[in-house]
Amino acid sequence: MKTAAFPLNAWYAAAYDVEVKHSLLPRTICKQKLVMFRKSDGQVAVLEDACWHRLLPLSMGRLEGDEVVCGYHGLVYNAAGRCTHMPSQETLNPSACVRSYPAVEKHRFVWVWPGDPAKADPALIPDMHWNDDAEWAGDGKLITVKCDYRLVVDNLMDLTHETFVHGSSIGNRAVAESPFVATHGDRTATVTRWMEGVEPPPFWASQIDHARGYRGPVDRWQIIRFEAPCTVTIDVGVAEAGSGAVPPGGNAGDPTQGDRSRGVNGFVLNTITPETDGTCHYFWAFARNYCLGEQRLTHLLREGVATIFREDELVLEAQQQAIDERPDHIFYNLNIDAGSMWARRLIDKMIAKETPPGRTVVPIRQVA
Structure with missing residues (x-):
């Protein structure tokens, strides 16, 4: 028997904080249907989206104060999932409750723990502080992609x-031709690529011109950090060639930050939440540490990056369709797959800890 292709004992982004209001917001996380709402004190509550009585989704009901009223027979549930009212009777069945989920707001996301609530340690929430740090400016979006979440990680x-x-x-x-180094830890994998004295691509050429008034060759960096099971932060940017932004010997993979004062620096923030075995919620943001007061630039960058990620979405969905059509196809890894291979191993390690004897992890593909 096969089990799910994702661990449950982990924090997953369920929504941007601005999405959750004093109303019912349904969302599927790791194949579990949830309903979220913000209470009158501002805290977020997350419940199983199914009434105890006849399983109608609670999201089809309404909020009355801080309680959810089922839209079928009027059973009322508090934020902890306990039924507080049943129609036409004073005695409440003690088993009348729905599951509540641990939820924490951090870094502009609402994080939900779909596994064992006793293991829901907020300290395990991935570091995405750039998303709400006063020294950085940015914004992002949510995309629901029709592919296995691990393809986005790849x-x-x-x-x-x-x-x-x-x-x-x-x-x-320069990106395809520059050397890189992949390293890993117990929960993380990192891919570092330095590019010295290269022509900047259109996006970065416009950014360094706008922020620094510089035109010419640049030193460029990409430091990709994966944290299991599905968060990837990417330190990116360009600086005047030879300015010291790329540390000496950087092409050997040293991730030490150099002098970036004559450049522009961004962080691409990504956290991918499985919805089903073949769909996922892709939360992303782009944060920068230059021209912080330019709201117009924030908007332009968000929409520009959205266009770039739309290109990824089309590729990923086409790839998933091809995988579904060829379930026995064997894939071979190249050197460039080193980072994704380490990420897959860390994900598999988390899943294995939750897999009962006799079950196997659902593979996304066979890899030789």
């Missing part, structure tokens, strides 16, 4: 595809 861990998928914006030959 895409982010190997940026070679920028050369071919995003050639009109962030990609050029």
Whole structure:
């Protein structure tokens, strides 16, 4: 028997904080249907989206104060999932409750723990502080992509595809041709790529011109950090060639930050939440540490990055369709797959800890 292709004992982004209001918001997380709402004190509550009585989704009901009223027979549930009222009777069945989920707001996201609530340690929430740090400005969006969430992780861990998928914006030959180094820890994997004295792609050429008034060759960096099971933060940017932004010997993979004062620096923030075995919620944001007061630039960058990620979405969904049509196809890894291979191993390690004897992890593909 096979089990799910994702661990449950982990924090997953369920919504941007602005999405959750004093109203019922349904969303499927790790194949579990949830309903979220913000209470009168501002705290977020997350419940199973199914009434105890006849399983109608609670999201089809309404909020009365801080309680959810089922839209079928009027059973009322508090934020902890306990039924507080039943129609036409004073005695409440003691088993009348729905599951509540641990939820924490951090870094502009609402994080939900779909596994064992006793293990829901907020300290395990991935670090995405750039998303609400006063020294950074940015914004992002949510995309629901019709693919296995691990394909998005693969895409982010190997940026070679920028050369071919995003050639009109962030990609050029330097990305595909520059050396990189992949390292890993117990919960993380990192891919570091330094590019010295290269021509900037259109996106970065416009950013360094706008912020620094510089035109010419640049030193460029990409430091990709994966944290299991599905968060990827990417330290990116360009600086005047030879300015010291790329540390000496940086092409050996040293992730030490150099002098970036004559450049522009961004962080691409990504956290991917499985919805089903073949769909996922992709939360992303782009944060920058230059021209912080320019709201117009924040808007332009968000929409520009959205266009870039739309290109990824089309590729990922086409890839998933091809995988579904060829379930026995064997894939072979290249050197550029080193980062995604480590990420997959860390994900598999988390799943294995939750897998009962006799069950196996659902593979996304066979890899030779």
